[in-house]
Amino acid sequence: MVAQLIWIAAIYVIAVLLVHILHKGGQSRQRSQSGKRLHYILITRNHEYVVEWYIRALTFHALLSGKRLQVTLMDDGSSDATMDVALRLALGGSALEFAPAVPIGFLESDPKLQPGIIVDLREPGQAVPLPFLQMPWSKGCRSKRGE
Incomplete structure (x- = not known):
């Protein structure tokens, strides 16, 4: 009982x-x-070694912050497998969309484009905009073939 x-x-x-x-x-x-949602604009050129890492790190950051993620990838004429890697991630369910590369000044001034955090991987000294990725010993993340 x-x-x-x-x-x-x-x-x-x-x-x-x-x-x-x-x-x-x-x-x-x-x-x-x-x-709110997080919107990142990644500008790449020959960054096949780091583009997947960036997209997965942004997804992890969105998960930690509890916000939706949108990543816009602008490729500036890659001759490696950068777009293939990004396409595989998009087909795998990542919130990834593709746009043609435009100059950054145009990107910031166009009212039709949704505002976002611009991460230009072509510039070697750009700071990573994620707090959990900024480590004191890190000098940024550049690909081997990136310019």
Whole structure:
């Protein structure tokens, strides 16, 4: 008799916890859909070795911050497999879209383009805009063949 009461109480507690978890998940999903999103604009040229790392790091950063992620990749005439790597990531479910490369001044002044954080991988001294990626011993991330 006591064992049956314990089972009934345990099932009741599990059901209550499940309802709370599902309710909280629905609230966070609504908040992330209606809340802010992170938009990064990656400008690449021959960065096949680092483009996947950047996109995965941005996805991890968005997951930690609880925001939706959108990455716009602008390729400036790569002759390596940069676009192949990015295409595989896009087909794999990453929030990645492609746009033609334009000068940065035009990118910042065009009102039709959605504002975003511009990461120009072509510049070797550019700081990484993610706080968890800025390590004191790091001098930036450049590809072997990148210019």
